[in-house]
Amino acid sequence: MKDIEHVFFDLDHTLWDFEKNSDLAFQKVFNRNNITIELEVFLKIYKPVNFKYWKLFSEEKVTKSELRYGRLKDTFDVLNYTVSDDLIDEIAINYLEFLPDFNHLFDGTFEILDYLKEKYELHVITNGFDEVQHKKLKSSNIHHYFNKIITSESVGAKKPNPKVFNYALDLAKADKDNSIMIGDNLDADVQGALSVGMQAIYCNFENNTSINGEFISVNSLIEIKQYL
The missing domain is CATH 1.10.150.240 (Putative phosphatase; domain 2)
Structure with a gap:
């Protein structure tokens, strides 16, 4: 990492x-x-x-x-x-x-974003609707943490389509080798990122014990500190 x-x-x-x-x-x-x-x-x-x-x-x-x-x-x-x-x-x-x-966030959201913001450029890739997702980010007071916010509507495709991840990498001026995706959906987030050569962290908040693969799995957001 x-x-x-x-x-x-x-x-x-x-x-x-x-x-x-x-x-x-x-x-x-x-x-x-x-x-x-x-x-x-x-x-x-x-x-x-x-x-x-x-x-x-x-x-x-x-x-x-x-x-x-x-x-x-x-x-x-x-x-x-x-x-x-x-x-x-x-x-x-x-x-x-x-x-x-309504702006409830998962435990540790502000702590992990404060921690990561000092070390990395942070971005969002979401399949949600453009206007709604931006409102969510602002109302929950986390919009300012992110440099680029990529929605499926803005791309014209949805995760896990490689087009979404390649668009996000280009927009952020990032490379697949220096980028990692963090998300809760194995198909859309994890496999989607792996398919374009990015690394991935799976947010296994449901403690699914049958999960395995070439990616990191965490049970809480704070656990991400162990890897980044």
Whole structure:
């Protein structure tokens, strides 16, 4: 790790606590739109549906608008909750509007960023929507740590597509040999980075014991200090 000069972070599920913030955003959305389903019941169905749609989105099999509509429509259908397309559109808009209002970060985020900022140039590579991701970074007060922020929308491709990583390296004036990617997704972050010759650190926050490969695995952000 002595040759590392550039550290690229994923955002959601790595630094920014997506699950907690998303739950809070949906509570606000439900209150605004008088949705009478219990939030816990809705989220139990929604989360795996959302995961499925994001996987399809990363594989470029659905569009941004299809993701935003489909994940809600499918969830309400499973719950047999009648809702108009206009209301689904309103919920989708409200959700993305409210999501950056909540700024819970994983334990150790500020500590590890303060530590790394003194030694490396820091950047973000995220598959999230451009405007929303920038708002998240600013509302959680970590925007200033990063020199370059690369979103899939700005590139026109999504991790693990090599185009994203090569674009990020070029934008940061970095080389694959002096760069490392840190993220929670084995396919999008870790394998995506390895495929272009970068090193990678896997944020194994769920303590998945079956994980192995040619990359470092950490169970907390602070553990990164042992390697960088």
